[in-house]
Amino acid sequence: xxxxxNGIAQRIAKEVKDGYYVNLGIGIPTLVANFVRDxxxxxxxxxxxxxxxxxxxxxxEEDADLINAGKQTIxxxxxxxxxxxxxxxxxxxxxxxxLTILGAMEVAENGDIANWKIPGKMVKGMGGAMDxxxxxxxxxxxxxxxxxxxESKLLKRCSLPLTGVGCVTKIVTNLAVIEVTDNGFKLLExxxxxxxxxxxxxxxxxxxxxxxxxxxxx
Amino acid sequence: xxxxxNGIAQRIAKEVKDGYYVNLGIGIPTLVANFVRDxxxxxxxxxxxxxxxxxxxxxxEEDADLINAGKQTIxxxxxxxxxxxxxxxxxxxxxxxxLTILGAMEVAENGDIANWKIPGKMVKGMGGAMDxxxxxxxxxxxxxxxxxxxESKLLKRCSLPLTGVGCVTKIVTNLAVIEVTDNGFKLLExxxxxxxxxxxxxxxxxxxxxxxxxxxxx
Amino acid sequence: MIIKTVDSVQxxxxxxxDGMTFMLGGFGLCGIPENAIxxxxxxxxxxxxxxxxxxxxxxxGLGQLLHKKQIDKMISSYVGENAIFEKQMLSGELxxxxxxxxxxxxxxQAAQQxxxxxxxxAGYGTEVAEGKETREFDGKMYVLEExxxxxxxxxKAWKGDRAGNLIFKGTARNFNPVMCGAAKxxxxxxxxxxxxxxxxxxxxxxxxxxxQRIFQGKDYEKRIEQRTVRQKD
Amino acid sequence: MIIKTVDSVQxxxxxxxDGMTFMLGGFGLCGIPENAIxxxxxxxxxxxxxxxxxxxxxxxGLGQLLHKKQIDKMISSYVGENAIFEKQMLSGELxxxxxxxxxxxxxxQAAQQxxxxxxxxAGYGTEVAEGKETREFDGKMYVLEExxxxxxxxxKAWKGDRAGNLIFKGTARNFNPVMCGAAKxxxxxxxxxxxxxxxxxxxxxxxxxxxQRIFQGKDYEKRIEQRTVRQKD
Numbered sequence: 001x002x003x004x005x006n007g008i009a010q011r012i013a014k015e016v017k018d019g020y021y022v023n024l025g026i027g028i029p030t031l032v033a034n035f036v037r038d039x040x041x042x043x044x045x046x047x048x049x050x051x052x053x054x055x056x057x058x059x060x061e062e063d064a065d066l067i068n069a070g071k072q073t074i075x076x077x078x079x080x081x082x083x084x085x086x087x088x089x090x091x092x093x094x095x096x097x098x099l100t101i102l103g104a105m106e107v108a109e110n111g112d113i114a115n116w117k118i119p120g121k122m123v124k125g126m127g128g129a130m131d132x133x134x135x136x137x138x139x140x141x142x143x144x145x146x147x148x149x150x151e152s153k154l155l156k157r158c159s160l161p162l163t164g165v166g167c168v169t170k171i172v173t174n175l176a177v178i179e180v181t182d183n184g185f186k187l188l189e190x191x192x193x194x195x196x197x198x199x200x201x202x203x204x205x206x207x208x209x210x211x212x213x214x215x216x217x218x
Numbered sequence: 219x220x221x222x223x224n225g226i227a228q229r230i231a232k233e234v235k236d237g238y239y240v241n242l243g244i245g246i247p248t249l250v251a252n253f254v255r256d257x258x259x260x261x262x263x264x265x266x267x268x269x270x271x272x273x274x275x276x277x278x279e280e281d282a283d284l285i286n287a288g289k290q291t292i293x294x295x296x297x298x299x300x301x302x303x304x305x306x307x308x309x310x311x312x313x314x315x316x317l318t319i320l321g322a323m324e325v326a327e328n329g330d331i332a333n334w335k336i337p338g339k340m341v342k343g344m345g346g347a348m349d350x351x352x353x354x355x356x357x358x359x360x361x362x363x364x365x366x367x368x369e370s371k372l373l374k375r376c377s378l379p380l381t382g383v384g385c386v387t388k389i390v391t392n393l394a395v396i397e398v399t400d401n402g403f404k405l406l407e408x409x410x411x412x413x414x415x416x417x418x419x420x421x422x423x424x425x426x427x428x429x430x431x432x433x434x435x436x
Numbered sequence: 437m438i439i440k441t442v443d444s445v446q447x448x449x450x451x452x453x454d455g456m457t458f459m460l461g462g463f464g465l466c467g468i469p470e471n472a473i474x475x476x477x478x479x480x481x482x483x484x485x486x487x488x489x490x491x492x493x494x495x496x497g498l499g500q501l502l503h504k505k506q507i508d509k510m511i512s513s514y515v516g517e518n519a520i521f522e523k524q525m526l527s528g529e530l531x532x533x534x535x536x537x538x539x540x541x542x543x544x545q546a547a548q549q550x551x552x553x554x555x556x557x558a559g560y561g562t563e564v565a566e567g568k569e570t571r572e573f574d575g576k577m578y579v580l581e582e583x584x585x586x587x588x589x590x591x592k593a594w595k596g597d598r599a600g601n602l603i604f605k606g607t608a609r610n611f612n613p614v615m616c617g618a619a620k621x622x623x624x625x626x627x628x629x630x631x632x633x634x635x636x637x638x639x640x641x642x643x644x645x646x647x648q649r650i651f652q653g654k655d656y657e658k659r660i661e662q663r664t665v666r667q668k669d
Numbered sequence: 670m671i672i673k674t675v676d677s678v679q680x681x682x683x684x685x686x687d688g689m690t691f692m693l694g695g696f697g698l699c700g701i702p703e704n705a706i707x708x709x710x711x712x713x714x715x716x717x718x719x720x721x722x723x724x725x726x727x728x729x730g731l732g733q734l735l736h737k738k739q740i741d742k743m744i745s746s747y748v749g750e751n752a753i754f755e756k757q758m759l760s761g762e763l764x765x766x767x768x769x770x771x772x773x774x775x776x777x778q779a780a781q782q783x784x785x786x787x788x789x790x791a792g793y794g795t796e797v798a799e800g801k802e803t804r805e806f807d808g809k810m811y812v813l814e815e816x817x818x819x820x821x822x823x824x825k826a827w828k829g830d831r832a833g834n835l836i837f838k839g840t841a842r843n844f845n846p847v848m849c850g851a852a853k854x855x856x857x858x859x860x861x862x863x864x865x866x867x868x869x870x871x872x873x874x875x876x877x878x879x880x881q882r883i884f885q886g887k888d889y890e891k892r893i894e895q896r897t898v899r900q901k902d
């Protein structure tokens with residue numbers, strides 16, 4: 001059975017290691033924070049200017065001066081710090097953030113990503129995504145394997161305007177965990193109850209299947 | 219009678235206007251602060267990271283963590299701020315400092331200045347001087363008109379390695395106040411008891427003398 | 437000290453004109469210069485270019501200027517919360533330059549600090565880099581992005597003193613510090629204006645040298661865009 | 670939180686080796702990492718390249734490393750207070766690259782923030798610009814200066830917490846913040862080490878993400894180079 005959004009987030013949480021500073025994009029990535037193990041130390045950076053982002057506030061304790069990049073009210077953990085946007089992107093550009101998790105509309109087999117614009121239809125802007133994908137060395141995409149029309153989002157080449165080139169290292173979808181290699185999408189794991197053929201059928205780009213493919217452990 | 223160092227500083231102090239942020243170099247420029255009128259508001263920036271530099275501390279009140287760019291112990295005035303070296307030179311490079319006063323070993327008639335190196339003899343380094351002269355739009359040089367050997371320091375061309383090109387706007391020496399124009403050194407004022415001929419004789423570069431030259435008012 | 441105080445938003449905005457380029461601090465509705473924006477709406481100046489990370493919402497923040505069609509061009513990184521914006525953009529009424537958020541911050545900071553341009557990897561290989569110079573350093577490609585030029589920067593701080601020194605609170609800091617001194621005139625509004633000497637000089641985020649005018653703001657609404665809360669454990 | 674504490678200067682300097690490039694904070698003797706310098710002297714590692722605004726004095730600060738001939742090359746803006754330095758430089762024992770102070774700060778900050786290089790007007794038309802690319806923007810000439818690359822940055826802060834967050838005091842701040850995160854490993858020593866949460870997150874000068882190791886320094890001498898006092902009025 002394919003994963004739901006929480007399932008994707010739960011699987012991605014296993015990629016978060018002790019001592020990591022992590023930037024989470026809007027959508028499924030935000031959910032990842034809920035599944036990170038308690039026994040490791042991880043800090044979340046939000047590019048609007050906080051390191052050490054905590055949980056959402058209790059009702060009545062919201063502070064208009066304390067939000068995340070999704071404009072949601074948040075809290076700060078002990079040891080948190082606030083800084084300006086230039087410093088924030090200095091952290092990102094300078095590769096001080098260990099892991100970036102973000103959503104995508106399309107990913108190509110060479111690691112290109114598109115997630116900010118559908119010409120003529122949707123133009124919300126790239127926000128910090130272009131900075132993140134151009135700088136980070138460890139970029140995991142969290143998304144559904146296919147779009148609402150049932151078309152693959154893992155393509156030979158992106159059809160939408162790019163956000164970044166050759167940058168995605170791993171993709172976790174409702175169907176599979178895939179590594180982006182020099183030779184194409186390499187299937188690492190399938191979702192529980194999902195077959196290699198299911199993944200193959202939902203993947204337009206070149207899918208590399210080597211040996212037995214284990215099932216995801218959640 | 220030619221001015222002494224304090225006299226030069228006193229004359230330069232008249233160039234400091236209400237509302238100016240001023241950076242003072244080491245030597246004669248440091249003395250300028252003593253002569254600025256009390257009825258105008260001026261703040262001194264020191265490039266090691268303070269805006270709002272105050273007087274020297276009272277004996278026993280020195281703080282090792284509070285010095286100026288000359289490594290002297292100082293105090294901070296109300297409304298002062300501390301910042302890092304990048305921000306400090308951001309102020310300078312971004313032309314937020316209104317007036318820079320510094321010493322020189324040589325100034326050329328095109329506004330070139332040399333003050334950081336005598337090849338084979340003295341190599342202390344440029345410190346912040348190259349940043350200051352490359353960025354500031356209002357640069358006054360405070361120096362003696364001639365060196366210890368009696369040779370002019372106002373030259374056709376600098377002989378020493380340059381600190382900056384075409385940047386000096388005004389020179390105040392023990393003999394005169396001189397503006398650097400497109401056509402050469404323009405004599406604006408002579409020191410009390412100093413004749414135009416005295417200035418002429420002490421100036422190797424082209425000296426422009428137009429009309430009556432007033433005597434400095436101190 | 438050099439005093440920067442003006443006693444009203446009217447005096448603080450003196451000199452604003454049709455066709456000018458403004459920088460406006462804030463991220464979403466967090467840390468926006470509410471008083472200055474209201475006054476710009478009241479003055480009804482037109483044909484503005486606004487450099488701001490976001491464009492407010494339909495009835496608050498920069499959305500108010502969009503509503504009155506005062507803005508010709510927006511330079512932003514994300515404008516997803518604003519229907520008026522989308523309509524004006526799709527109809528061609530509004531010229532929009534979308535740029536990466538880090539590039540926006542860096543181009544402000546470059547203007548503040550006298551760097552003519554910066555090299556950033558953001559946007560390389562995308563339409564953002566079209567027509568721009570690109571260059572390799574150590575095997576990685578970068579895009580040359582020029583410092584912004586603006587007439588006024590409007591920022592909002594938590595506390596400020598009469599010498600123009602500013603302190604921000606939480607994530608309301610965001611773009612505000614990097615816009616200070618990045619325009620010809622920087623206007624800061626503060627929730628609390630104090631006397632010079634009351635702020636610890638070690639805690640000042642923006643030294644007064646970067647600010648030309650400061651005033652005590654009033655009636656802050658500080659609207660929350662996405663109120664999100666958790667249940668008690 | 671992610672804890673960066675190490676319990677001794679020995680552990681903090683683990684991995685330093687002959688031939689490495691170090692950044693060292695401080696301006697003159699103000700804000701220098703005294704504990705780290707003493708340990709580097711004790712370890713007697715050689716052939717170092719040191720990026721530091723100044724070179725200490727003969728018997729304190731970097732002067733101690735010079736005295737033991739541990740340094741092959743200095744990259745500094747001003748070295749006027751150090752006779753050993755001058756002697757080694759004139760004899761050719763010591764390779765010295767003098768660069769403008771603002772360029773030094775900018776090249777550190779570029780390394781910290783992932784800018785490969787910066788354009789500065791400083792040094793244009795002088796021997797500092799020889800062999801470097803120059804370029805005109807808006808009628809003014811600039812020199813291209815590359816980000817530094819260093820193995821370790823040693824900085825000293827006033828207070829720090831175990832998550833690596835730093836706060837500086839007075840002008841002891843200087844180059845310390847811009848060197849944090851500008852080398853592969855940043856080692857911060859502090860006068861007072863506190864628990865995470867004790868420092869106001871609004872007052873932190875350097876977020877812990879830029880610091881890999883932090884330790885409680887000891888026996889700070891904090892020598893004053895030019896004690897200057899005024900008479901009572």
